[in-house]
Amino acid sequence: MKTVLISGGGIAGPALAFWLRRFGFAPTVVEIAPGPRPGGQTVDLRGVSRVVAERMGLMPAVGERQLHERGLAYVKADGRQAAAMPAELLDGAGPVAEIEILRGDLAEILADATSEVEYLYGDSVTELTQDPSGVDVTFASGTRRRFDLVIGADGVHSRVRRLAFGPEEQFVHHLGGYTSYFTVEAPEDLEHWMKIHTAPGGRWVGLRPDRDPRFAKALLSFRSPLLTYDRRDVEAQKRLVRSRFEGLGWHTAHILNGLDASDDFYFDTISRVEVPEWSRGRVALVGDAGYCGSPMAGHGTALSLVGAYVLAGELAAAQGDHVRAFPAYQTRMQAYVEQRMELPPGGIKMAMPMSAFGIAYRDFVLRVMTSRLLAGVLAKSAVAKPDAIDLPDYRARVR
Ligand SMILES: Cc1cc2nc3c(=O)[nH]c(=O)nc-3n(C[C@H](O)[C@H](O)[C@H](O)COP(=O)(O)OP(=O)(O)OC[C@H]3O[C@@H](n4cnc5c(N)ncnc54)[C@H](O)[C@@H]3O)c2cc1C
Structure with missing residues (x-):
């Protein structure tokens, strides 16, 4: 049985472990946390990612924890609505999709679905040495083990990618912003909407419904060139976020009150990840480690679930021969990845304007696009884009 080490127990890692085990491999997942x-906001399952989730048998659990957001509304400092995109307007193809689930809930469902898999929590890979027959791995804990293959599913700042492909700067492109997510108590007026207040300086103060109505998922995002900070120092990151938002209107004070107490705080750059070739010998990448359009593009969860399925499926179809399977995985995924990494029109500049004029202009454009006159055109343009991938049923081939 071929042994596969997967670095990263987020979304892509457990999904890959699920399929590898199903297809007769022996996966081990190492997760630094x-x-x-937990944590994160709502993520969506649409198109082929839903097909993959169905094939994994996850949909009953997803259905139980599904959220029903009414849409996205931009609000002013006094809470009045400036513009809105109701979910039904784009029939689930807009920023609020038909099947929405909290990222933390999906991570939990995936952990449950892979309870038979070996997980090494609180550890990470520090060294990789490949030779023609396997990969020697050294862990931070001091353990050394040998695997047939190693997969980097360790997110935007992937260590496996750094060790096997080269420095992060080659592959990670900062789009000019940072984002943070955490849980706070819900204010009364959220009413199942995702609400965002945009303040001058390119700052987003947002709240989204939680599954538990007592809480809400807060987001604080801001435009900024690259900053230097310690990725492990959560308290310093919280202070940094606070300093950018103090004094703003709407529910900012309430959100900042909840910031210090939050235990699921997540902070990262808004970045794209582009790696020309997703494998080097016996090492390959899946999910954000290999391809990521940033939270601005969305689709990170979908790409992870589909990428994990295709990678495992191609390895199974090639009887574990990575020399054939890794390029086949990339060929099958490439067009879909490029399609789903596309940023919305105007990118970060349009979504998070720096000036009051820019904010008013963005809201005006959204009001026009969602007006009775143009809503039909908008809906048509959003719906007519099927996923650019032909998804084989590897289950049938491998049986
Ligand atoms: C806590 C959290 C909250 C998030 N919230 C959102 C959100 O609200 N909206 C959104 O669009 N995206 C969010 N993301 C990103 C989103 O999950 C990914 O874009 C997408 O699901 C792709 O999944 P992934 O498994 O490739 O990466 P990730 O979900 O980022 O998972 C990578 C995993 O690798 C682990 N890891 C990192 N370095 C190492 C290492 N050296 N060794 C071992 N393990 C390592 C991380 O702890 C993490 O669990 C969040 C990610 C995390 C970790």
């Missing part, structure tokens, strides 16, 4: 990471 002490357990499955």
Whole structure:
């Protein structure tokens, strides 16, 4: 049985472990955090990612934890609505999709679905040495083990990518912003909407419904060139975020009150990841580690679930021969990845304007696009884009 080490127990890692085990491999997942990471906002399952989730048998659990957001509304400092995109307007193809679930809930469902897999929590890979028959791995804990293959599913700042492909700067492109997510108590007026207040300086103060109505998922995002900070120092990151938002209107004070107490705080750059070739010998990448359009593009969860399925499926179809399977995985995924990494029109500049005029202009454009006159055109343009991938049923081939 071929042994596969997967670095990263987020979304792509457990999904890959699920399929590899199903197809007769022996996966091990190493995750730097002490357990499955909670947190994150709503992510969506649409198109082929839903097909993959169905094939994994996850939909009953997803259905139980599904959220029903009414849409996205931009609000002013006093809470009045400036513009809105109701979910039904784009029939689930807009920023709020038909099947929405909290990222933390999906991570938990995936952990449950892979309870038979070996997980090494609180550890990470520090060294990789490949030779023609396998990969020697050294872990931070000091353990050394040998695997047939190693997969980097360790996110935007992938260590496996750094060790096997080269420095992060070659592959990660900063789009000019940072984002943070955490849970706070819900204010009364959210009414199942995702609400965002945009303040001058390219700052977003947002709240989205939680599954538990007592809480809401806060987001604080801001435009900025690259900053230097310690990725492990959560308290310093919280201070940095606070300093950018103090004094703003709407629910900012309430959100900042919840910031210090939050135990699921997540902070990262808004970045794209582009790696020309997703494998080097016996090492390959899946999910954000290999391809990521940033939270501005969305689709990170979908790309992870589909990428994990295709990678495992191609390895199974090639009887574990990575020399054939890794390029086949990339060929099958490439067009879909490029399609789903596309940023919305205007990118970060349009979504997070720097000036009051820019904010008013963005809201005006959204009001026009969602007006009775143009809503039909908008809906048509959003719906007519099927996923650019032909998804084989590897289950049938491998049986
Ligand atoms: C806590 C959290 C919250 C998030 N919230 C959102 C959100 O609200 N909206 C959104 O669009 N995207 C969010 N993301 C990103 C989103 O999950 C990904 O874009 C997408 O699901 C792709 O998944 P992934 O498994 O490739 O990467 P990720 O979900 O980022 O998972 C990578 C995993 O690798 C682990 N890891 C990192 N370095 C190492 C290492 N050296 N060794 C071992 N393990 C390592 C991380 O702890 C993490 O669990 C979040 C990610 C995390 C970790």
